[in-house]
Amino acid sequence: MLLVQPLPYAPLLNPCFYSETIMPEKNLAAAKKIKKWLETAKELENIRIAIQITRLTSIKSLCRDATDAQKFALHFAKRVQQEMSAMECPEDFLPEEWNLHKQVVAQAVVEMENYLQEPSSQTLLNLDKILREINKFQGDDYHRVHWTTVHFVRSGDLLKIKYAINCYCNPDYPLWAYKLAREYAEKYDSSYSSGLTPKSKPMLLEITEFWCQHYFEQSSKEKFPQLVD
Numbered sequence: 001m002l003l004v005q006p007l008p009y010a011p012l013l014n015p016c017f018y019s020e021t022i023m024p025e026k027n028l029a030a031a032k033k034i035k036k037w038l039e040t041a042k043e044l045e046n047i048r049i050a051i052q053i054t055r056l057t058s059i060k061s062l063c064r065d066a067t068d069a070q071k072f073a074l075h076f077a078k079r080v081q082q083e084m085s086a087m088e089c090p091e092d093f094l095p096e097e098w099n100l101h102k103q104v105v106a107q108a109v110v111e112m113e114n115y116l117q118e119p120s121s122q123t124l125l126n127l128d129k130i131l132r133e134i135n136k137f138q139g140d141d142y143h144r145v146h147w148t149t150v151h152f153v154r155s156g157d158l159l160k161i162k163y164a165i166n167c168y169c170n171p172d173y174p175l176w177a178y179k180l181a182r183e184y185a186e187k188y189d190s191s192y193s194s195g196l197t198p199k200s201k202p203m204l205l206e207i208t209e210f211w212c213q214h215y216f217e218q219s220s221k222e223k224f225p226q227l228v229d
Contacts, residue, residue: 026064030215031223033058037208038220038227041201050195056181060174062211066167067116069177073167074112075210076184080160081105092154097137101155104133108161115168127165134158134165159183181207 040055063069084105089098108130115123138153153159163180167173185207187199196204205220212220221228 027215030062030211033062034208034212034215034220035224035227037204038224040196041204041208042227044196044198044201044204047192047198050189050192050197053182053186053195055196056185056207057178059178059181059207059211062215063174063177066173068214069167069173070112070116071214072177072210073164073180074109074116076180076206077105077109077112077161077164079184079206080157080164081109084157101137101158104130104137105157105161108165112164112168124169127168131162131165131169134162156183 036058037055040051043051059072063072081102084102089095093101108127111123111126111130114120115127137155137158160180160183163176163183166176167180170176185196185200185203186194187197187203188194189197189199192198209220212218212223216223
């Protein structure tokens with residue numbers, strides 16, 4: 001009598017696990033990084049000391065090419081523009097200077113949009129010109145701090161725009177994307193020191209949301225429902 005050996009039984013997989021196992025390797029790596037940030041956002045609710053900002057260095061590997069970094073830069077340049085538009089003139093600036101800052105940011109956003117639509121050397125020259133204008137606005141207040149020279153800039157908003165523009169004009173775009181994310185998310189709090197603090201949570205979630213939409217065309221809540229309230 002011929003005995004037939006049954007084929008090995010393959011149990012049904014959890015749908016979420018299955019979707020990750022068949023995901024392209026680069027997207028699986030991205031999912032792990034995004035998931036780590038969401039876990040970090042949860043950690044921020046119950047910390048005694050700031051979490052190191054270097055948790056964001058994985059942004060560098062998410063920038064597969066310059067376009068990834070440039071889209072990230074444009075998104076957060078627009079966020080800076082929105083925040084500045086909603087603000088009254090800060091006490092540190094005269095109204096005329098504040099208006100000039102907002103004009104420079106608006107010009108930078110337009111040029112970044114133009115470059116993504118139709119890359120050209122002229123647009124890069126325009127962005128480089130804006131960088132020089134930003135450097136003038138930031139002044140020349142340099143000090144030696146712990147064996148290094150630190151530039152105390154006048155505007156954190158313009159600093160973010162400078163980092164965003166460098167995602168277009170500098171070949172080391174992953175580094176500048178990281179610097180932009182760092183400047184956007186890092187919040188000093190005397191109770192926690194510097195780094196990622198509870199005040200950083202909304203900004204960290206914004207960064208996470210961008211990359212989730214960018215890679216998976218899903219919100220972080222859709223992609224990681226177990227980690228997002």
